[in-house]
Amino acid sequence: MLNESDLEFTKKHLSFWDKLNEDEKKLIINNTNKIKYNKGEILHNADNECLGLVLIKTGGLRVYILSEDGREVTLYRLGNGDSCVLSASCILNNITFDVVIDAEVDTEVLLLNISTFSILNKNNIYVENFSYKNTVDRFSDVMWAIEQILFMSFDKRLATFLIDEMSKTKSTEINLTHEQIAKYLGSAREVVSRMLKSFESKGILKLSRGSIQVLDKEKLRELLI
Numbered sequence: 001m002l003n004e005s006d007l008e009f010t011k012k013h014l015s016f017w018d019k020l021n022e023d024e025k026k027l028i029i030n031n032t033n034k035i036k037y038n039k040g041e042i043l044h045n046a047d048n049e050c051l052g053l054v055l056i057k058t059g060g061l062r063v064y065i066l067s068e069d070g071r072e073v074t075l076y077r078l079g080n081g082d083s084c085v086l087s088a089s090c091i092l093n094n095i096t097f098d099v100v101i102d103a104e105v106d107t108e109v110l111l112l113n114i115s116t117f118s119i120l121n122k123n124n125i126y127v128e129n130f131s132y133k134n135t136v137d138r139f140s141d142v143m144w145a146i147e148q149i150l151f152m153s154f155d156k157r158l159a160t161f162l163i164d165e166m167s168k169t170k171s172t173e174i175n176l177t178h179e180q181i182a183k184y185l186g187s188a189r190e191v192v193s194r195m196l197k198s199f200e201s202k203g204i205l206k207l208s209r210g211s212i213q214v215l216d217k218e219k220l221r222e223l224l225i
Contacts, residue, residue: 019126031116037103046098050090052114059107073186076141159223
């Protein structure tokens with residue numbers, strides 16, 4: 001059940017809240033729980049049943065697919081205030097592929113259980129619209145990820161990733177290992193390391209253990225031209 005702080009957060013980030021009747025609001029309040037996930041913990045995969053609607057209060061989640069040989073391809077990442085409906089994909093028609101969702105960092109979420117979300121999704125057109133709009137928005141992210149993998153050279157993909165990370169963290173220091181970046185980009189650690197060293201030799205960045213310091217943002221952006 002939601003406390004006052006969690007309820008205010010829910011009202012703010014669920015666009016359909018004002019379109020619910022009192023009984024529907026009570027359903028959400030009584031069937032939403034706060035859950036904490038440790039960094040690296042898996043919330044959802046092909047072997048798990050549907051979770052429900054996940055709303056991120058603090059931290060971040062990564063949604064990815066896993067190849068037969070164990071290679072991870074990140075589809076998109078979610079942060080504070082974002083919601084995830086693919087964790088409730090069993091109620092969405094025509095979603096036929098399996099994704100894995102894990103915690104990028106220690107993460108706290110508000111989870112509306114699948115049975116309640118299914119009832120609301122079925123009986124309230126605004127909840128249904130929210131579900132499909134959220135899904136369409138995320139598939140736009142998926143198509144961007146696929147487009148990058150298929151059509152963009154790796155140096156540009158890596159430069160794009162580093163620029164996005166700087167924008168996200170509002171810092172020129174990126175505290176990620178080469179292995180983590182490889183997972184985000186669906187590549188091998190060795191490929192990431194070689195390209196980062198190439199960037200370093202051009203004076204674009206400086207490498208240290210578990211950290212990358214971007215020295216010249218303009219040179220990094222020029223790689224995208």
